[in-house]
Amino acid sequence: MLLEGKVWKSGSHWLIEVPVLDVATQGRSQKDAYTMLKDAFNLLLGHKSLPLKIHPLTESRFLLEVVDDTELLALILKRQRVKHDLSLSEMAKRLKVRSKNTYAQYEQGRSQPSLSKLQEFLSAMNSGIRLSLGLVEG
Secondary structure: OEEEEEEEEEOOEEEEEEHHHOEEEEEOOHHHHHHHHHHHHHHHHOOOOOOEEEEEOOOOEEEEEEOOHHHHHHHHHHHHHHHOOOOHHHHHHHHOOOOHHHHHHHHOOOOOOOHHHHHHHHHHOOOOOOOOOOOOOO
16 A cells, blocks of 8 residues: 655755654654654554555655555554544444444454545544545556
């Protein structure tokens, strides 16, 4: 799975972010900022080393490639829910399901949502995130 990110220079540091993960960090160089992003991502997942690749698109845009879609989708759902200050119970109400555990299984990586289900979850959070599919050469 590929996630789009932004990187830019501000003063003497390079700032970097991946909006869908609600993650931002910085480094003294662009390369250092990419390294810090990988570290931040692995800390969020609780892994010491999950295979990640960074594919620069332009000087200010890149794609973050993550091999394990299940863990990545679980992290996206949890980060966006927390960002929008929603509890699991509130998510269940918004999704019109009886049990918060139904949704929680996706955040725990026990179930993997289809693309339409993932968009439904993100829309229920009012995240403003719309999924888009595109062709990436490489």
